[in-house]
Amino acid sequence: MTRISTVEDRFFDKLSESSTGCWRWIARRDRDGYGQFRVNRRTVVAHRWAYEFLVGEIPEGLVLDHLCRERSCVNPFHLDPVTVAENVRRAQRPDLLTHCANRHPWTPESLYLPPRGGRVCRLCNRRRRGRQAAPS
Structure with a gap:
């Protein structure tokens, strides 16, 4: 009998954990290095899907900042919901992390x-x- 994999199974099969705690996305990425994942025939951003699945909804008007600075990381504990302005400020001043x-x-x-x-x-x-x- 063929086992039907769930969305969660497919997602976690595409990860490789690093010594820094990052969950690196080892499947398809966009040109900026962010993981991409198909859910219900739609392509979603992998780190956003992980955050929403494991933590909860991303507050309206906020984006997820990678505290680890690793774009391929989908570990929700390495993601911080912030404004776009704060995300840009942190990118310019990594000491703010x-x-x-x-x-x-x-x-x-x-x-x-x-x-x-x-x-x-x-x-x-x-x-x-x-x-x-x-x-x-």
């Missing part, structure tokens, strides 16, 4: 993840509100 714009390191204590995506530095936010001076 590990530190806020004021050079505070992203730590569990300093990082707030708003429901609509992106990242907020709690230290900078406190300084803006006048609660306490943020350490440099």
Whole structure:
């Protein structure tokens, strides 16, 4: 008897995990290096499909930023929903992936993840509100 593979089976068969935790897409890619995947006779972007399948809907008006900077990666934990402007800013300043714009390191204590995506530095936010001076 022939086994019918599910969309999920087909998707996960097209991955290769790297030592960095990236789930590299080893099937068809577009000219920019992003994975492509057929679902219900439609071509979808693989990292977007992975995020929506494993995490949830991408908030309207946001795009997925590859925190690992690897376009072929589809690991949803390496993807951050942000505005296009933030995505461009991060691409121009890769240090923003590990530190806020004021050079505070992203730590569990300093990082707030708003429901609509992106990242907020709690230290900078406190300084803006006048609660306490943020350490440099």
